[in-house]
Amino acid sequence: MEVVLGVSNRHIHLSKEDYITLFGDEELVKVRDLVQTGEFASNLFVTIATSKNKIEKVRVLGPLRSYTQVELSKTDCYFLGLDAPIRTSGDLTDACSVTIIGPCGTLTKNCAIIANRHLHLNHEDRVRLGLVNVEKISIKVKSNKSAILNDVYVKETPQGVLEVHLDTDDANGCFLKTGDMVELIF
């Protein structure tokens, strides 16, 4: 079975409190809907800094969440001097400390992770595909640098839309881009 791929570049999710610290009363404007229902790319950016380096133009995704989370690639982490853990979005256990710089303020918190490879779906998809109680699967990707990528976590949400998410390291390593089709293996 084939599913569409979404490649996640580095980005940030913000809590309301942290949003106000960084952007004051500026409005979070939707630039583009993402595939996952309700999620969108906004018009706003922050700078992520560490004592070693900084990365500018990290996009804020909307809507605001109950927590602040920076999702980086391993390549970004080497650049910033971080040893961030691989996590499912929302799990900030042992997340690395980074400084987030916005136009109205700055804050430093333990919120940087590397998101795991994952498959978005809703409960109906999960039952239909026979993935109830399955924690992770593999995907087969076709390109001039083809591969089977394991450790793809099944991420069920009520509004989930069938889509595989990879970070830029995996996608660039395998010469893949958003919109490519990948084969689920389980």
Next chain:
Amino acid sequence: MEVVLGVSNRHIHLSKEDYITLFGDEELVKVRDLVQTGEFASNLFVTIATSKNKIEKVRVLGPLRSYTQVELSKTDCYFLGLDAPIRTSGDLTDACSVTIIGPCGTLTKNCAIIANRHLHLNHEDRVRLGLVNVEKISIKVKSNKSAILNDVYVKETPQGVLEVHLDTDDANGCFLKTGDMVELIF
């Protein structure tokens, strides 16, 4: 069968003529031997520039070769605005134009590629492993982001030492580093 992994960060090989343009009469000093016999990391760096961006501190590998070649990752290529082809080292067909900046001079030439995944070996290894007439194999890598990577080209040279080379996109995507062991599949 397990083989050691070498992760190739972006680097440059230089012809004697181009070396003199960039570095004048400065000596190419060995800093560290690489696994492949005779190859070494030098003390010298160049900047690689395009109309979009530039990457500083790209290391010169020695010894000098009969051609100049810049090896980049796909991530580097996005940053520089290049659509470089995947090639075996030494094959500069359709290589991208970049500007190379050294302390003594600058040159622009079609020399940027993305090196393919490859397995170094010598003829004896090839015969022993049953890889005569085999163009490419796969490797199985173990980590928290495990994978089977295909399209690993078999690269025989007289002085070849058994070693798999991946670029930083593949290595970072799969949480691998130089010295890790990978399993050959063929």
